[in-house]
Amino acid sequence: MATVETGPGRHPEWYAHATGDKFGKIADAPIGFGHMKRKEDARFIRGLGDYMDDVRLPGMLHGAILRSPYAHARINSIDTSAALAHPKVAAVIIAKDLETLGLAWMPTISYDTQAVLAGDKVRFHLQEVAFVIATDAYAAQDALQLIDVDYDVLPAIVNCRKALDPDAPLIRDDKVGQTDNLASPLWEAGDKANCDRVFAEADVVAKRTILDPRSHPCPMETCGMVADMNPATGQLNIYNGNQAPHAHRTVYAQVAGLPEQNIRILCNDIGGGFGNKVPVYPGYVCAIAGSIVAGAPVKWIEDRSENLASTGFARDYLMYSEMCSKGGKITGLRVDTIADHGAFDSTAQATKFPAGFFHIVTGSYDLQGAHCQVKAVYTNKAPGGVAYRCSFRITEAVYLVERMVDALAMEMNVDPVELRMRSFIRSDQFPYETQTGWVYDSGDYHKAMKLAMEIADYEGLRKEQQEKLARGEMMGIGIAFFTEGVGAGPRRHMDILGLAMNDGAELRVHPSGKAVVSLSAQTQGQGHETTFAQIVAEELGISPNEIMVRHGDTDKTPYGLGTYGSRSTPVSGGAVAVVSRKVRDKARQFAALMLETRAEDLAWEKGRWYVKGDPERGSTIESIAEYAYSASNLPEGLEGGLDANAVYDPPNLTYPFGAYIAVVDVDPGTGKVHMRRFIAVDDCGVRINPMVVEGQIHGGLVEGIGQALMEIISFDEQGNCLNASFMDYLLPTALECPEHGFELGETVTPCPHHPIGAKGVGESPCVGSPPAIANAVVDAMYHAKGVKHMDMPCFPARVWAAMNGREQPPQ
């Protein structure tokens, strides 16, 4: 194997690939943190995963949903008789049937209500209208075409700017007292008077209207469920890939009035979530109701079009923004936002924060004043507002602040990196309280920015840009520096539907010294089976290969709120570290008995308690485990066995950050953007498994490229969804990524309050990359043509329009 210069963020396997020795040796599993192949990949890459659609139960029936062809229409009547006459149809359920079960409407996670099946009106294109249950999936589809629905079409609102016009049709006439399309009252953060004063004293003010367009998380596996209500026992088994199985169980108990102890949720492998599998969807309630009505298991698996057109979308924030400077530094930010929630408000957020964590909008800068306000409206579009690979609207906030810093730099005529360097929160200012009330735990922003510039050769890039400009070529360099707040959250501040945002862990070390750790967090592909085993390994000295990570079965795992908002390591990771330390403390008691000494005379080294001053005398965790379960006599107060439980309540969020630089070439003739380079320096504190971290960064950057360059859910004037297939909703491929790979770097600023100093990272790359790429495209157009703004997605026709001064915001 050839010698390769090592650099930040590279690992042995990368080098093995880079040098052509792809079977190059990888170190065996580390006893603790370090590079390690993911334990779960052996089954995934061989196609041996076990997904929802793989569940086949005896006597199982198949459900399919009839959807509305209109965005807004009154339902006069629904005739199901022809469908019911189909020989393979077992039942047809419409709103009227659900009313008798009390299931016609369900609560959303934002304290709104959502129609399970439309009874009075349809309020978005492809809304759920009827549920057919048949003996096979084909017959269910055939029967959908036999249902006759009589509609009166109503005018539809798809533009959030027009939703509050006095003559706008009222979408939510089902809600008592609702007289307009306001979904939730104005919500504010920051001191407005102070912010206005800062603006009054400013030297330079930049203004932009910025749209973060509606996109979709698009997990590879769509949503679905197999509901199995046992009519004899009243036990309801639910096979459903979701990101928060325990919270879902509680919701089903509340919605359906079923005893919570009789509900068991089984998540097997999940083909991606990205926020799309946080909500409870109408199809789930239909499958459960269907199983109750039919007395048999009912499977409902949506197709790709249903996933894109009806399940939780992301973003759709229209932001009127101003940023100002004084003395060459950024001093203030104010933003007035319209949030488009669609027909039902099912935004994902913590209860106290109706705009999620959007008020982290001051970003990484030491500002004198900031104010943000958010107004949410209903439109005739699919409901959602889920946090697509994002901690509750932080993506929108980072997009806004990083676009605005570039806009301000243009108005000030300074380099965008220079303006950032002048305005960053300094490392000696942490913990730092922002103008909107966040307390950032730690950071060294200047260091990360400098490293990114070094990897990119920033000066060289600017020189190249000038040379190209002289030749009539367009090249852009885009910067984004993000700070996220992830790992919600402290129970004194945060809950969802009244449930504290904590997570549990249970650790059992067996007599042989092997262990099972059970989690409330739910993997969707993030590598939990490896990462969490490594945390236990680090704390107890057991090999990660001898630790099984159990999750996804509410009967066998402790309670907790699940995996989203980069919560896994910050919250569940904390729980696993704490529970491991509890077991370690208990092991110390046994070791004292075994070594015939006092517990306080023992010291710990990884995998072993030994006698202080006599390190030869010690007991390994393996021998302690054997002893703990043996028939030996135990003193009063010490129970046998080696296990423990923990519930972790994080004292604060964790605040990962990063410096990203995108380099693009833009074709002046066609508007095509070529993603040439992407430099990503991430600081997520201590890295448990650098290989998993890099995998997350690669994936998130690709998703960022998609959002910046091609992804949008758009609508025509009648409210028809125009992007309900992968032909129309484009996802990026390897060919849209920089051909020489992503250039990664890292700095490590450990989280001061997390048990192992880790911060979340799964979402960082998806949060930081869209503004970097958008800034790069605008940078190219600004230098060549003086263009100062365009909204994403930057696909060729839109870039061409922007460079010719004709850009329209996307609809």
Place this chain on the structure above:
Amino acid sequence: MKLRLANPGHVIDINPIEPELNYIRQEGNEIRIGALTRHVNMLESDLLARTFPDIFREAEAVLADPVVRNRGTMGGSLCQSDPAEDLSGVVVALKGKAVLRGPGGAERVVEMDEFHIGPYMTAVGPTEMLIEVRFPIHPGFGGAHEKVERRAGDFAIVAASAALSIQGGTIQTAGVACSAVGPTTMHIKRAEEALVGKAPSEELFQQAGQMASADCSPNSDGRGPADYKRAVAGVLTQRALSRAAATALR
């Protein structure tokens, strides 16, 4: 069919006759490609690369993705008659002729201008099938295919195919076609007429590009507004001709 948009009464699998219809060969002054020749075969064919540099290879390299190219065929591309399809543009630019065979083995040969009669409509009759496409060979040949797409593997926003033969510093034959800017693959005849008999130059190719812009008839859709597509048709036509000429003179 999966989306229940098409509901045919019968589906006939013609793969068993592939051995008879998967070929690329030279006969006299023609290249003949069988209707069941896979895209990957055309992409990798040395005969095509030698005879028509580099138009087939460029178009096939950006046509859909490897999975489609392994299964899709010449005949499938032409008979689908999707105006945004890449290979149809190449066939038009090369003045390919479609050989249709009917009952009893009766054959007729159809020019591409008569073959594509509208979006998703061809001259192939209900009892006929396309069996072969024939291309005239010209000395001093150079060709190119230019495509702008929203993402690799997507149908073209606009594509342009150019085929030139240049001898003695003069353009002898010219073929120009644009995809995704009209109801069928657009044959830009006015540009061809303007090119033949002239010495190749950027000014000439720019004029040809302007003719392509003027003569195509794009629609506004999710891939872009009509004015954008019209402008890009001109840009790509000029670029394709310029590269085709460079290849011819290589």
